[in-house]
Amino acid sequence: MADYAVTFARSARKELEALEPPLVARVLARIEALAIEPRPTGARRLQGAPRLWRIRVGEYRVVYSVDDRRAVVDVVRVRHRRDVYR
Numbered sequence: 527m528a529d530y531a532v533t534f535a536r537s538a539r540k541e542l543e544a545l546e547p548p549l550v551a552r553v554l555a556r557i558e559a560l561a562i563e564p565r566p567t568g569a570r571r572l573q574g575a576p577r578l579w580r581i582r583v584g585e586y587r588v589v590y591s592v593d594d595r596r597a598v599v600d601v602v603r604v605r606h607r608r609d610v611y612r
Contacts, residue, residue: 530561530597541604545586553583553604560599564592572611578602580610 534542542550559566565579572578572589580589587610589603603610 530564530592530599532557532561532599532601534601535603538601538604545604549584549586553586553588556581556583557588557601560590564590564599582607586610 542553545553560581566581569579569581572580577591578589579592580587585607587603587605587607588601589605589610590599590601592599
């Protein structure tokens with residue numbers, strides 16, 4: 527299985543940069559792991575948005591889409607769980 531390229535939406539990159547450095551390291555480690563396994567154990571498909579998936583990183587959520595044909599994972603949001611689904 528080929529590795530996937532990971533891309534960020536501009537808004538997701540800004541959200542990630544606004545987090546505390548230790549949290550950024552944890553989130554980035556999980557995002558980098560998506561390049562190897564885009565649908566890891568614990569990843570859930572979002573209801574009402576069939577192309578979006580989410581993973582949990584503590585109290586934060588990473589929302590992303592997977593394009594298997596192009597082998598791309600596109601990170602859409604990185605937010606606290608209370609704000610991510612709004």
